Amino acid sequence: MALQFQGRRLSPVRVLIVAAAIAALVAGGLAYWHRANDSAAAADADQWFGAYVDATSTPFYDIGASAAPEQRVVLGFVVADPEDDCAPSWGGYYSMDEAAEVFDLDRRAARVNAAGGQIVVSTGGLLNDELATACKDPAATAAAYRAVLDRYQSTTLDLDIEGDDLSDAEAGQRRVEAVLQLQQDTDFQLWLTLPAATFGLAPEGVAEVQRMLDAGVRIDGVNLMTMNFGQTRESGQSMATASIQAAQTAHQQLDELYQAKGQKLGERSLWRKIGVTPMIGQNDLLGEVFSLEDAVELNRFALAQGVGRVSFWSANRDAGCGETYPDLNRVSNNCSGVAQDTGQFASLLSAGLGQQTPAVAPSLESSGEKAPVETAIADDPDASPYPIWNAQFAYVKGDRTVWRKNVYEAKWWNQNSAPDAPAGKDQPQPWSLVGPVLPGDKPAAVLEAPAGLYPSWSPEKVYTKDDRVLFEGRVVQAKWWNTAQSPEAALQGSTDSSWMVLDNATVRKLIDKKPAKTPSAPSKASATSPAAEN
Template sequence: MSKPGVTHEQYTGEPQRRLSPWRVMLAIFILISLSAGTFFGLQQWHANQPTVSNKSWFASYVDVTATPTFAFEQMGTTAKRDAVLSFIVSSSLDACTPSWGGAYTLSQAIGSLDLDRRIARLQQQGGSVAVSFGGQKNQELAVNCTDPDKLFNAYQSVVNQYNINTIDLDLEGAGLTDATAASRRATAIAQLQSQRRAAGKSLAVWVTLPVTPQGLAENGTDAVSQLLTHHVDLAGVNVMTMDYGSSLVKGTTMASASENALTQTERQLGVLYQQAGIYLNDATLWTKMGATPMIGQNDTADEVFTLADAAAFNQFALSHKLGRMSMWSANRDSACGSNYVFTQIVSDACSGVQQDANGFANRLGAGFDGSIFLSAGLITTADTTSKRAQQPDNPATSPYQIWSPKGAYLKGTKVVWHHNVYQAKWWTQGDIPDNPVLQQWQTPWTLIGPVLPGEKPIPQPTLPAGTYPDWSGTTTYNTGDRILFNGVPYQAKWWNTGQSPAAATSNPDSSPWTPLTQEQINAIATPTR
């Protein structure tokens, strides 16, 4: 310390050295550069990383405004460093002002949450962040911000503030059901993505949607269609594999239900791209899919996503080369402490199941070695149809009969069409197996899988000519009588005359006819000795 009123030379006995003006200016410039670089440089270091990678990535959601505050910056010391920060929504004071959870504007979050510094710390340790807009509790920006320019500026301000190249649109509630808001959102996001790409910057856009084991509901497929129609290049569709409610079949594990949800959504995504004029093969579609289970105790009381579910779901995802895996949430990835009266509860701060620290992240994220940042530069391009797909089905290499528009197929019948095997869910005639429908109930066919190399026809049971008489509209039939209608055998449930078996398809309960099952046909074609 120096004493007041005493010169450096008087105090030390050494001649005082004077700095020239240019040296003073240089020193000030260096100090400013270092201080700015310490903060902004850590936040923006990714911008100089040109490498693009298509490796699948894992990132936990982090609820930024949840209490107690989760120190996501400490994830930089773990194997799974990336995070999807949530949720940006409309401010309670101004619908066009982005805020964290409706509680903190971007500027308020700098001080109250020290958010920018914590992001910089995570990035300093090799982590990447994406930002999620929407969520269930508050309003996504496009719902009430009706001014197109202000809406665009709101999205842009978030991207610029955190210097991110990946955003996530978590559409729930009005954010999912409001069609006008969906159009506003799609227009603004397409404009932002186009602008950034023109400037040599990337912007990956993920859309996160609720799902059931049967796939996306109509609101979900409409949301994807709206984005594609407005020419948003989607990085992918991330489905919330959680809270299935009545759609979950009793006895089905959460892992199995989640696998079904992904399988059905992948099929729907292919149809949506086809409708948008872009053909994507199955391998590409899986890379544009993501999944987000709610770890541990779900909001639905009897739904618990266990550590065993996490391990099994991870293996399914890796085998299909799923593009992204997330979880809700990093805040919850620990066992509830002894201060909880009931440990099996839904909490923002713990999973509600017995687990090791970071147990779900370690199991769900195993094998996902990519990065949010490095995958953001990928651009969707149409795939080419394989030569095999363009060739007609060959009876000599098809395990089952090739589908015919004139054929009548009973429930359970398998056919081959476009080199894939399909199975009938109910009696059908004239319904194309690969008709691009969005909902499974719209088609009588279930895709089983491709015809495998080297397969040969499997002998199919047939009924000898004359086994049963052809149905006649003038004949009276008694209970148990059997007939052939369009080559398909039927049995009378009660006395009838003039009632066509065709009605058994559209209204089986009131029809006097029921088609014989495949097992019954097999028994007829191969009588016991």
């Protein structure tokens, strides 16, 4: 007789348990896969630090001397030229050519790039018209954005949209069209800098982001101006805590905006699209002070969450105000209003953000390598904007010279001090590095004064302090009483001469100020009148 085995039948409850277990395993695997992809995507995105610099604020900030390698410098603000709505200008005061001439922006930007840093161009700001607001032609606006990025070799465009610019929906649509055109043929990162409160982005800011996403603009990040919170900050809440709350809420807002477009970004990927920008020290609102302790706390949060960007307003203010500053509650463009070391906020906020730890260089003794030989670099007078440095010349404060393909400016009187000579510890260096000689640089043409602007120099005359004469086409001014002392030495750069040579800018003002003489026919009376002889 054959035996038959009757299998046990699974109950419906057991089937459900097994199915739930399998579903849990699948869900867990998918969640792990999504987290892994999210982490990988976040790792591919930049995380960076870059302080804002008010480019046109005086004294002009030396970006080349202050930016650390691998950091970015956010230059603000490019706005519409008041005389040409579609032309970019710095703060409405300087064209790009004028900025190069007045405060050497081209050369200083080139120095940042050469040191491994990056220039970020920021447009808009609170006080002037962003280009898309003033310019009614999106193509011309795109061309203006492109011109500024190209000029400073920048790969990041920061659209700082606030105030009237943010509430102007028509300008916002033109801005979208301009950015879309620019993204078609230019590879760059796009950041939107928008006002924030503890509740995150205001409705106008949300609308600006949504316009961009609806049009298909690729946004690399949204930078929150975490400052001037006003009544949205709870009593006793620190500025760092308020900034963190703003970032967390904006994170949720971005998540909803992207999901509405059918894009599900992971949590860490979304954090990479968030930037935070506090105003260091005393804010514009009384009682709001972003302290050094706030900087430490915000930096820790940024590192823990993987925030994509940290900036602050502004590098010009990253210094103590000093004992002579009368009122620390009054906001200054040149100091923070809190007790600090110069550059301390930049150091605290940037710690660990997007910077590689420098490798320890092997010692020459252990490596067996020979010490490098100093490379000879020949300067070309015909391709240098200033005279080549000469050990025999005496230089005074403000004098510029070219040495080994770089431009230097004298801090004080010096002679026979090579501009790139290393200074010992605690020893002052009489030169400051401005930046490299740029392609296309040529010697500045000497402005020759027209005959008759001043009398010609005469060895027989006595001159007193501030007397001006013409000598070999140049205007020279007496520094003290002298006679029979030729201005030739002054033209050769001597500081011991009794004369000083006026620069081109001063001579141009004198020429423009001098009224033109209109010849007229002499009257009959003029030939015999006694007044004609006086």
